[in-house]
Amino acid sequence: MMPDPTCPDAGLAPSRRAFLAGAATLTVWPFLPRFAAAAPGGRDPRLIVVVLRGAMDGLSAVAPVGDPDYAALRGAIALGRDGPNAALGLDGFFALHPAMPTFARLYKAGKAMVVHAVASPYRERSHFDGQDVLESGLGGVGRADSGWLNRALQALPAGERIARAGGLGVGTMTPLIMRGAAPVLGWSPQVLPRASDDFAARVLDLYRHADPGLAETLERGLATDKLAAQAGMGDAKSRAGAATAEGMKLVAAGAAHLLAAADGPRLAALSFDGWDTHANEGGATGRLAQLLGGLDGAFAALETGLGPAWRDTAVLVATEFGRTAAVNGTVGTDHGTATVAFLAGGAVRGGRILADWPGLKTADLYEARDLKPTTDLRAIAKGLLADHLGLSRRVLDTAVFPDSTAVAPVADLIG
């Protein structure tokens, strides 16, 4: 971590600093003083989590081209080091999919990194349970009605701006990762003219009398509409879904607008669909290439839309699990286990790949078919929440990711 001149004890572990700050301010909330004070030049961190639904093929997104078994396993969909659509070399062993030039540029600038052979604690192969585990932050499958990002928000100090502004759930359905007790604004690209303020006020009043649960939700929806209108997005119209490149860009640009606002939310959850590439996945071009290109466009839209706030932003892109190490019989891949996670943003200490590479020989694969997980995704999320938002180890181990004491946060992701 870079030394921070405004913070005399920046060299201490986050939990240690957190403890000191908590004790000094008579609040149970452990917090980093350097951004608690929203002084000019102080940090105003943003955290964006993008969930890729359908299980992204990590071995194609960031290909281990240096692994002697890679090309044979992948057959027709393997990426090459050279040729017209060569993968973008990252470190000699791993190469980035050629559809992601923005991410490659950020990586070179030290503002993006890759975590490979990573997985949530989920070890079966159902998309829906896998997404629930990824988003709920639980150690396994179970009934989940709140997500880890929302619980992180709950753990922030009530008085602070970052907590007051709440979180942002993008889409007409709030992603599970952002559902929970902390206030969440909702926004989705609009296709309709807005109802008048007068009408909205009447309906809200009616809900307050008759259905307080709905009233609270509606109030948050109306608040975001207002914010969006102020940001000049009130009449944005689109039919693009979040499974198209255009849709991803639009959703990312909208979220960036709201997060950039001085009084906007600081934590956001986005989700992009369509990553379940069982057949005709494609290699350097084709279906997965289009999706990765869309994701790359979303990175660009976030960077542009956040403007100066990009400096204090960290983006985590994760998916429920990976895909089979070998190409299947229909030039695609079936449900697997470990995959990649992307980190990007001005706050990220990037330009590197975090991977305890398990290898691709049959004996090294999980159940002789999937890339073996060597990093727990929760360790990455915990590292971000600790170093970027200042959450303490205790809160992370118990409230945000319950029963996860054994999973230590990865240090130095930020800085």
Next chain:
Amino acid sequence: MGQPTDPLVAANRFGLGPRPGELARIAADPRGHVEAQLADPTAARLTAPDLMASDRAMREARAAERVRQAERARAAEAGPAAGGKTPPGPAATPVPAMAGNPMPAMAAGPAPAMMAPGKPPAAAKPPLPIEAEIFRREQIARLARFCETATPLLERLVLFWSNHFAVSETKGNPVRVTVGAMEREAIRPHVLGRFADMLKAVETHPAMLVYLDNNQSIGPQSLNGRNSKRGLNENLAREIMELHTLGVAGGYAQTDVTALARVLTGWTFANPDEDDFHGGRFTFAPGRHEPGTHQVVGRSYPENGHAQGLAVLDDLARHPATARHLAFKLARHFVDDQPPAELVDRLARVWRDSDGDLAAVTRALVTAPEAWRAEARKLRAPIEFVVAMQRAIGRPADVGVANGALVALGQPTWAPPGPDGWSDEAAAWASPAGLSTRLDLAVQFARHAGDLEPAQLAADLWGAALPEPTRVAIRRAESRQQGIALVFASPEFQRR
């Protein structure tokens, strides 16, 4: 909230919302009205002269594509002199994602999707590509049925089972032109029939075979498999067990998924490009089938061609885990996000005792005391909300209006996010953006309501059961139109 009256349970929990006068008609015997809808299993069927069978739809779509390819080839051959890269002719116009209403980005004024029905755009539009036209006709027929039906319970069952066996038109043209037909051919005939029959009809339907890639799956030891690099795809096999029958905790393993995938190799459809008569129909391709006996969920299935897979489906349909899985889903869909355990147990028992007779299971559901006393905590899904507004008005909206609304609410027709379909829980739909969008739509639909009287509309929807705050709000509305919009935006209109 609170416990709804019997007529409201009949019209909303087990219906699609009342049409004008409907509530008064059923008031004398609401429970009898619901049960009576189970009398005629054929009432759920839907056919019309302008709707195509799935095999014909696939053949016509491919024929149109061949014509377009030939035109492109001709244009390319004509070379730059003929304008090689100049704007493509009408045949190459991309198929719009939603038929009938292109939505220009940042358009000024009211969006085209909300234009009054019957008002033609300034310039005559070129005809839709056949794929979009087939899809549009299916949507129109379905919406009209939802709005006009006298057996709304059966339509709710159609919606439920269509979502259970979710396929998405976003997969591409082969699904787009068959997804509506799949509902008519594989779902509607069986909503009061046997689950095993519905299951077999769905899993052999081209829409499902394409959506979950089974048409591409080839047994590694089959005749074709031994001579090619292609092989197994386990997508359909997994979702059959996880989603369609046993449920994710239903007691199967990865080895069962792979074994069922082997059993299902060869399940495909005749090539619509090559076979003018059978093209697009289900067929069993022995040359792709993985030969041999396969072990699935503790049972051994000897080689028997296509019948091997049907035998597995029959056993999965009557498996106790399937009974439990579907009993829970039905109770959750109709009664409560956390349905009473006793009700789920009872439905599962009826399922097992009747060998998956959906008429018997549905009867047990609609006569369950729990279903008539549960609070109205469920939120209407977007399709139910949009249909309920149209039924209240008394006529179906323009298909473009309805589609615009469903896209805005996150439930575009026949385009669920994945094979698990849309969520069936209130929390998923009661999102901030979802609710504020319902307000916008309430205003839009009120504009199409003609000269309805808000108080009369409220009486048609709730009789005397409407709580005071909503009654007062409607009375105090600043205009008739705002009154109608308040009816549609009211909490009572969202819940069922």
